Amino acid sequence: MSIGNSPEDDRPPFEDDRPSIGRSLQQARIDAGLTVDEVSASTRVRVPIVHAIEQDDFSRCGGDVYARGHIRTLARAVALDPAPLIEQYDEEHGGRPAPTPAAPLFEAERIRPEPRRPNWTAAMVAAIVAVIGFAGFTLFGDGDEGSGKKHVAEGPTPEKTTPKPTPTKTVPKPDPSESAIAAVPQDKVTVKLSAIDDKSWISAKSANGKLLFDGLLEEGDSKTFQDDERLDLILGNAGAIELFVNGKKLEDEFEDGQVERLSYSKGDPEAG
Structure with missing residues (x-):
């Protein structure tokens, strides 16, 4: 062995x-x-x-x-x-590491909220505020009743009168051409375009060649242009345009679809 x-x-x-x-x-x-x-x-x-x-x-x-x-x-x-x-x-490599034990749960009965103590200070403040408010309401209420009695003793309350409506004055309408001429400045050329029957393409330039507008004027729309010397216009559908120059309506009869090139200066309207 x-x-x-x-x-x-x-x-x-x-x-x-x-x-x-x-x-x-x-x-x-x-x-x-x-x-x-x-x-x-x-x-x-x-x-x-x-x-x-x-x-x-x-x-x-x-x-x-x-x-x-x-x-x-x-x-x-x-x-x-x-x-x-x-x-x-x-x-x-020595196996897996041991799992970490879970933390113990807290017992519900151990966590007890502390009983809330009555807030005597807040209660006293609220009571004082209530007393002051009641006293003020009573004081001002009595004052209002006394003033009401004095007002009744002085005499009856005056009756309320309804104001009568002021009659509207009818002002006669002035002649359109004269009022329009008076409204526009005399030292400038003023042109107003209104599309009354149909839409129309228009172009407007000042005397120095600056383009003031280039586009479509829809039916019911209006455009007004001013310049110190001259306005040059192109109307793509002249028959649909109502034209006022320096406050005066032009009676030129343009045809639908007609293209018109026009120039206007100060004073009486003159087509170029």
Whole structure:
């Protein structure tokens, strides 16, 4: 009988014939026809970390939690089941950390709100304010009643009279041409265009060639132009336009669809 180690201790240690985690990932990547750059691009795991994991160097992962996450991500990228690799990692690195126990729950009966004490100061202030308000209301109410009695003693209340409406004076309408001529300034040339029957395209320029308007005048719309010397007009549909020059309506009969080029200066309207 020998004293020392038992026969079981003399047996050779168990050797794991499984390939390493890095070797498994590398071989699966090669079998899938992927490069390290392609795996890095699809998983967003940096190229140096992929190389290190394939060499079974997990120091660049930043901890066991990140190492497990990288192994799981890389395994899925190369169509490999991550569960056996995670289990192998736990066996080789001391297993998963023990979960942190949850904090004990507080018992509801231990958390009791303190009873609120009556706020006697606020109650007293409210009572004082109420008394002052009542006294003031009574005082002013009595004063109003006394003044009312004196007013009745002086005599009857005068009857209310409804003011009679002021008759509206009818002002005769002046002659349109004379009022229009008086309204426009005499030292300028003024032209008013109104589209009465249809729309019309018009263009208006001042004496110095400045474009005052160039566009469509819709039916019912009006435009008024002024210049110190002269106004040059182009009417695209002259028959639809009612024309006032220096406050005077022109009686020229233009035809529908007719294009007219007109020029007007100060004084009596004169077509150019």
